[in-house]
Amino acid sequence: MAEQQLYAFIRRAKADNPDLHIVITAGNHDSANRIETAKPLLSQFDTHVVGRFDKHNPQDVVKTLNTGLGTLQVVAMPFLRSADLDTQADDPLAYQRGVERAYQAAYQGVDAQLPVLAMGHLHAKGGSISGDSERNITIGGFDAITADVFGERPDYVALGHLHKAQKVAGSDAIRYCGTPLPMSFSERNYRHQVLLVEFTDNDFSSVKPLDVPRLKPVILLPERGGATLDELIALLNELDLSQYQNQGKATPYLRLRLNASDTDSQFRTKIEQALADKQVHFCGIERVNTTQQSTDMPHFEDLGQVEKLEPMSLLELAYRAQIDSEQAVPQALQDCLMQVLAGVQEQEA
Known part of the structure; x- marks a missing residue:
């Protein structure tokens, strides 16, 4: 295609x-x-x-x-x-x-x-x-x-x-x-x-x-950090899409950012209900933990989105989550990853 x-x-x-x-x-x-x-x-x-x-x-x-x-x-x-x-x-x-x-x-x-x-x-x-x-x-x-x-x-x-x-x-x-x-x-x-x-x-x-004109708007809620489920529902209820429809623009892309600490098991159902009357292309939910509120780095509810992360960033996320949340990734470990990546690219060449 x-x-x-x-x-x-x-x-x-x-x-x-x-x-x-x-x-x-x-x-x-x-x-x-x-x-x-x-x-x-x-x-x-x-x-x-x-x-x-x-x-x-x-x-x-x-x-x-x-x-x-x-x-x-x-x-x-x-x-x-x-x-x-x-x-x-x-x-x-x-x-x-x-x-x-x-x-x-x-x-x-x-x-x-x-x-x-x-x-x-x-x-x-x-x-x-x-x-x-x-x-x-x-x-x-x-x-x-x-x-x-x-x-x-x-x-x-x-x-x-x-x-x-x-x-x-x-x-x-x-x-x-x-x-x-x-x-x-x-x-x-x-x-x-x-x-x-x-x-x-x-x-x-x-x-x-x-x-280049933006033909299809891109909306992220909230703009920075994450929000509780109740806050997201409120943001969706307040979301006014008439400005895009009146200007003849295409249906917006929308992604939501939900606090990782929010454990409501019905969050998907509630969000779908809030989106029922919204003309958007819904692009999923990011889970945002407290350490990400300042860095704005995403955690995705859909693990398939991990493919979008640069390998070194993925290593840093894993190291902070499983080894030490306060220290940087040791240089020796970074060098090891570099060697692996170089080998993979040699095979793909």
């Missing part, structure tokens, strides 16, 4: 904008082989697809886009796994240095007279994550890299992975545009946007955020 929607969008976008070029790279959740399969078909629509980086043919990620407004070179770097890179196992900065070498190798295939836009799917050091919908990319114990890896060659660096729109290292020319819509309830207050990047005389000149 998702692939059909993507292909239909590309077809419509190309029909509406004949000079349009689209560049698609694989992220850390994508199958490189699956992404690459559609390459011959999508190339007919000026859509360039890169599923993996071949260190023996680094120039393959360089795409030249010729339009009526000029020519741009794109270094379409996908998510880089350690198996894709030249690294030394005993180097604590092996992943960062490997990423830097990958970009430098790719730059050898660009024309020095043309502007260059570099893409990347990674967690840049200092980037702000949303908490429950993004996982740090952790390889070989190193989960965030500095902006230095991109070097001086690109005129602009367009990054993916972090969902919040933001600059990197304070640079206007190195940015995450973020997701165009909320991927979780923790992102309900984000300013979602796409970025219009302009070049003048082959040089980067400006970047302009274009806000």
Whole structure:
């Protein structure tokens, strides 16, 4: 279904904008082989697809886009796994240095007279994550890299992975545009946007955020911390949805946060009764314990939601719950988890 929607969008976008070029790279959740399969078909629509980086043919990620407004070179770097890179196992900065070498190798295939836009799917050091919908990319114990890896060659660096729109290292020319819509309830207050990047005389000149309208509201009750069952029922009774209906907006998403100490066995029935006349898409109940009231970290009634937690966060939750609620997770235990994650990602590569 998702692939059909993507292909239909590309077809419509190309029909509406004949000079349009689209560049698609694989992220850390994508199958490189699956992404690459559609390459011959999508190339007919000026859509360039890169599923993996071949260190023996680094120039393959360089795409030249010729339009009526000029020519741009794109270094379409996908998510880089350690198996894709030249690294030394005993180097604590092996992943960062490997990423830097990958970009430098790719730059050898660009024309020095043309502007260059570099893409990347990674967690840049200092980037702000949303908490429950993004996982740090952790390889070989190193989960965030500095902006230095991109070097001086690109005129602009367009990054993916972090969902919040933001600059990197304070640079206007190195940015995450973020997701165009909320991927979780923790992102309900984000300013979602796409970025219009302009070049003048082959040089980067400006970047302009274009806000993406919120077509489907996202409601979390209460906004912070948890509430008792009686408090939740009161909040639901007071919830006025007419503002969304009058504005012609789609049915809102709604999630509730219930105090873990509330032991009323009929809580689901009572909440369903309170929701009976509410036109919402109900997205479940979070259990919030007292230690979470200040941190705002979620506990889910549905254990399937555990998949949304970043592995290190899950370790921290388990350690506090079962070992020591006052102390941080020992570094040795963190290192052990890092090694396990690195091994898993090696197998998936």
